[in-house]
Amino acid sequence: MKTVLILGAASDMAVALAHAFAGQGFNVLLAARQAGRLAETVSDLKIRHDVAATAVEFDALDFASHAEFYRNLPAGPDVAICVFGYLGDQTTAQSDFTEAHKIIDTNYTGAVSILNIVANDFERRGSGTIIGISSVAGDRGRQSNYLYGSAKAAFTAYLSGLRNRLFKRGVHVITVKPGFVRTKMTAGLPLPKPVTAKPAQVAADVFRAYSRQSNVVYSLWMWRFIMLLIRHMPEGIFKRLKL
Numbered sequence: 731m732k733t734v735l736i737l738g739a740a741s742d743m744a745v746a747l748a749h750a751f752a753g754q755g756f757n758v759l760l761a762a763r764q765a766g767r768l769a770e771t772v773s774d775l776k777i778r779h780d781v782a783a784t785a786v787e788f789d790a791l792d793f794a795s796h797a798e799f800y801r802n803l804p805a806g807p808d809v810a811i812c813v814f815g816y817l818g819d820q821t822t823a824q825s826d827f828t829e830a831h832k833i834i835d836t837n838y839t840g841a842v843s844i845l846n847i848v849a850n851d852f853e854r855r856g857s858g859t860i861i862g863i864s865s866v867a868g869d870r871g872r873q874s875n876y877l878y879g880s881a882k883a884a885f886t887a888y889l890s891g892l893r894n895r896l897f898k899r900g901v902h903v904i905t906v907k908p909g910f911v912r913t914k915m916t917a918g919l920p921l922p923k924p925v926t927a928k929p930a931q932v933a934a935d936v937f938r939a940y941s942r943q944s945n946v947v948y949s950l951w952m953w954r955f956i957m958l959l960i961r962h963m964p965e966g967i968f969k970r971l972k973l
């Protein structure tokens with residue numbers, strides 16, 4: 731039986747991912763801050779899918795703990811999904827570097843810190859899949875969230891490089907770029923329904939990408955075309971828009 735490690739496992743998207751993989755027979759390691767609060771998710775996964783599920787303590791910002799965290803996992807994972815992220819407050823972050831720093835560290839530095847360790851282990855074993863949940867926000871910086879977007883852009887570039895490095899070593903890397911998703915992160919925001927996904931839809935897209943060994947996936951699919959237009963809009967027009 732294969733094992734999936736979900737990093738940042740307390741979010742709605744992470745729980746949906748846990749069910750998607752457990753539904754296909756994966757044992758699940760849920761890594762999150764205050765892991766005790768995942769007890770109900772753990773027992774739900776076990777009962778519904780008849781798999782092993784364990785919650786373990788993990789803080790993406792506690793870089794120094796990552797090597798020991800990974801060494802102490804009850805099983806070596808076959809798939810690692812990096813789900814944690816922090817939208818933060820763009821306006822605050824423009825004048826308060828503490829907030830900017832937290833956005834950068836959560837979405838980028840923390841991901842690099844733990845995925846470097848996972849990548850080296852998978853490379854040594856000659857197998858495994860790393861899945862990074864990045865964002866369409868990383869495809870082009872815009873005024874409303876460019877600090878979060880720039881950290882996700884860095885994460886997207888990191889995943890691309892990792893894929894290139896590990897391809898010949900039997901390790902696959904998938905970049906997932908969700909558009910709008912209805913979760914705690916976007917609670918209260920006026921999201922346009924036709925292009926807003928439910929966490930379960932993102933999880934289904936991620937599992938399909940894993941089965942097909944896709945490289946870069948947008949979720950929902952139409953975001954690939956929306957972002958194609960946004961990326962190719964001339965800067966002279968783009969900079970005048972209120973985005």
Ligand SMILES: NC(=O)c1ccc[n+]([C@@H]2O[C@H](COP(=O)([O-])OP(=O)(O)OC[C@H]3O[C@@H](n4cnc5c(N)ncnc54)[C@H](OP(=O)(O)O)[C@@H]3O)[C@@H](O)[C@H]2O)c1
Pocket residue numbers: 737738739740741742743744762763788789790791792812813814815816817836863864865866907908909910911912913914915916
């Ligand atoms: N929602 C969207 O529209 C959208 C769009 C594109 C991409 N994404 C990405 O999708 C992923 C999941 O986001 P979501 O929408 O489900 O948002 P969310 O509910 O806010 O989930 C974010 C998760 O990240 C965890 N996290 C933050 N800092 C952490 C840290 N230092 N250590 C460990 N875990 C930490 C949070 O844990 P706590 O519960 O402990 O705070 C939370 O469970 C994120 O990477 C996000 O950037 C979301």
